[in-house]
Amino acid sequence: MIETMLRTFLRSVTIGAVLLTLPLGTRAAAQKAPVNAHAATIAEFVKRVDAYVALHRKLESTIPALPKQGTPAQIDAHQRDLARLIQAARKNAKPGDLITREMQVLVRLVLRPIFLGEDGRQMKAEILDKEITGNVKLAVNGRYPDEVPLSIVPPQVLTSLPKLPEELEYRFVRQNLILLDPHAHIIADYVERAFK
Amino acid sequence: MMRILRVPSGIVACALAALVWCVSVDTARAVQQKPAAPAAPAASSQVALPNKPDTLHFAVIGDNGTGEQAEYEVGEQLLTWYNRFPFPIVLMMGDNIYGSDRPQDFVKKFEAPYKGLLDKGVKFYATLGNHDSREQRYYKYFNMDGKLYYSFKAPKEDVRFFVFESSYMDQPQAKWIEAELKASNEKWKIAYFHHPLYSSSMTHGSTVKLRQVLEPLLIQYNVSLVLSGHDHVYERLKPQNGIQYFVEGSSGELRNGDLRPGSRDTAVGYDTDRAFVLMEVDGDNLTFNAISRQGTVVDSGVIPRRK
Numbered sequence: 001m002i003e004t005m006l007r008t009f010l011r012s013v014t015i016g017a018v019l020l021t022l023p024l025g026t027r028a029a030a031q032k033a034p035v036n037a038h039a040a041t042i043a044e045f046v047k048r049v050d051a052y053v054a055l056h057r058k059l060e061s062t063i064p065a066l067p068k069q070g071t072p073a074q075i076d077a078h079q080r081d082l083a084r085l086i087q088a089a090r091k092n093a094k095p096g097d098l099i100t101r102e103m104q105v106l107v108r109l110v111l112r113p114i115f116l117g118e119d120g121r122q123m124k125a126e127i128l129d130k131e132i133t134g135n136v137k138l139a140v141n142g143r144y145p146d147e148v149p150l151s152i153v154p155p156q157v158l159t160s161l162p163k164l165p166e167e168l169e170y171r172f173v174r175q176n177l178i179l180l181d182p183h184a185h186i187i188a189d190y191v192e193r194a195f196k
Numbered sequence: 197m198m199r200i201l202r203v204p205s206g207i208v209a210c211a212l213a214a215l216v217w218c219v220s221v222d223t224a225r226a227v228q229q230k231p232a233a234p235a236a237p238a239a240s241s242q243v244a245l246p247n248k249p250d251t252l253h254f255a256v257i258g259d260n261g262t263g264e265q266a267e268y269e270v271g272e273q274l275l276t277w278y279n280r281f282p283f284p285i286v287l288m289m290g291d292n293i294y295g296s297d298r299p300q301d302f303v304k305k306f307e308a309p310y311k312g313l314l315d316k317g318v319k320f321y322a323t324l325g326n327h328d329s330r331e332q333r334y335y336k337y338f339n340m341d342g343k344l345y346y347s348f349k350a351p352k353e354d355v356r357f358f359v360f361e362s363s364y365m366d367q368p369q370a371k372w373i374e375a376e377l378k379a380s381n382e383k384w385k386i387a388y389f390h391h392p393l394y395s396s397s398m399t400h401g402s403t404v405k406l407r408q409v410l411e412p413l414l415i416q417y418n419v420s421l422v423l424s425g426h427d428h429v430y431e432r433l434k435p436q437n438g439i440q441y442f443v444e445g446s447s448g449e450l451r452n453g454d455l456r457p458g459s460r461d462t463a464v465g466y467d468t469d470r471a472f473v474l475m476e477v478d479g480d481n482l483t484f485n486a487i488s489r490q491g492t493v494v495d496s497g498v499i500p501r502r503k
Contacts, residue, residue: 152362158366
């Protein structure tokens with residue numbers, strides 16, 4: 001209960017921080033939409049994330065827990081069994097189910113100033129991994145490709161986006177922001193062209 | 197071709213010490229290209245590992261998990277050196293298992309190359325790289341106990357290792373790092389994680405945005421040594437704000453010639469073959485030898501701890 005309240009509080013702080021950290025020009029643009037609209041967008045995102053995590057936890061509780069000193073076979077079985085369960089439970093999942101269209105717009109809006117100027121150039125250089133070659137196809141519910149390294153997510157990006165429970169992580173695949181379920185190694189949802 | 201840059205010695209090094217604290221190396225000059233027998237005495241230009249029985253010995257490998265021949269050869273070289281310089285622990289800088297990590301991959305890319313060391317009871321302590329599945333934290337031989345970031349006390353000497361997850365430095369981790377560093381009373385604080393805060397490699401280079409968050413904590417809480425991988429070279433950097441940084445990302449992968457020529461930050465670099473590092477903490481000093489796949493010492497020196 002306290003944890004839920006704390007998380008709600010932290011998310012509220014994040015919403016405020018997100019809007020406060022926007023540069024003036026962007027902030028003015030953002031203010032064309034009422035702050036309440038952004039708050040409602042983020043609240044909806046949080047609600048959907050919470051529902052995903054509740055499902056994740058429920059399904060994960062039906063398979064053997066991973067020991068802290070596990071074997072590769074245990075790790076592999078756990079990851080793939082959990083992925084299968086989530087994929088089956090969300091068999092009709094599609095892009096935008098977790099990150100709604102409004103939230104996608106807000107994510108791009110929030111990230112835009114972070115990727116400006118010299119700071120932004122450094123950020124892009126760190127995120128856009130030269131080791132990712134060829135076409136990477138993103139698919140909701142699909143397994144994160146084994147051959148594709150995970151991007152770094154700079155701390156400055158993480159503090160600008162709503163906090164996530166540990167069952168989900170933000171990652172980038174090129175300019176696309178994905179929600180990765182690291183326990184199941186599957187992509188829960190994504191935002192195309194999250195930054196330019 | 198081996199890339200060697202001369203490092204300051206004697207008076208110059210003392211001058212450096214007056215500014216911060218010095219890396220008292222007088223090494224890394226002409227390094228013999230021919231393989232050196234591990235038992236052979238160190239050349240006069242090299243600093244030999246003291247190899248005392250009661251000091252802390254450890255090895256450092258990074259970006260190793262390819263499952264290819266070169267990784268196996270580094271594994272054999274590690275075992276050869278182990279027989280002369282027994283080290284109870286190996287620190288892994290990440291990219292422990294490249295690509296697929298099915299059970300057979302753990303064997304091919306980790307258990308088989310280091311079988312000799314595992315059989316002798318050597319413990320590996322991993323950090324995760326960008327090529328590693330997050331669930332590797334549950335793998336028994338990586339000793340992460342299911343944690344993405346953790347710390348542990350060394351079996352000898354007054355040393356604590358701090359292991360971070362550098363690809364995802366969120367607020368909870370940053371807070372944990374500060375609390376953990378603050379609570380540590382050990383004389384030696386050694387941090388390691390995959391992405392280097394300083395690197396002269398052309399492929400990735402310094403992780404500047406991460407540095408903005410981590411470096412103030414490392415300085416404030418008196419971390420003496422920071423080890424990373426990610427760039428597939430060996431590089432010892434000149435001390436940065438009083439902290440000694442190493443990049444060791446060439447224990448399996450290699451980017452030949454990737455070090456930027458003439459980088460002001462490089463003390464010594466080696467980017468023409470695979471490598472690993474052996475270290476020994478003896479009181480207030482840490483002696484290191486960086487060793488190539490052929491067994492040649494390509495860099496060595498002594499680092500005093502920050503006080």
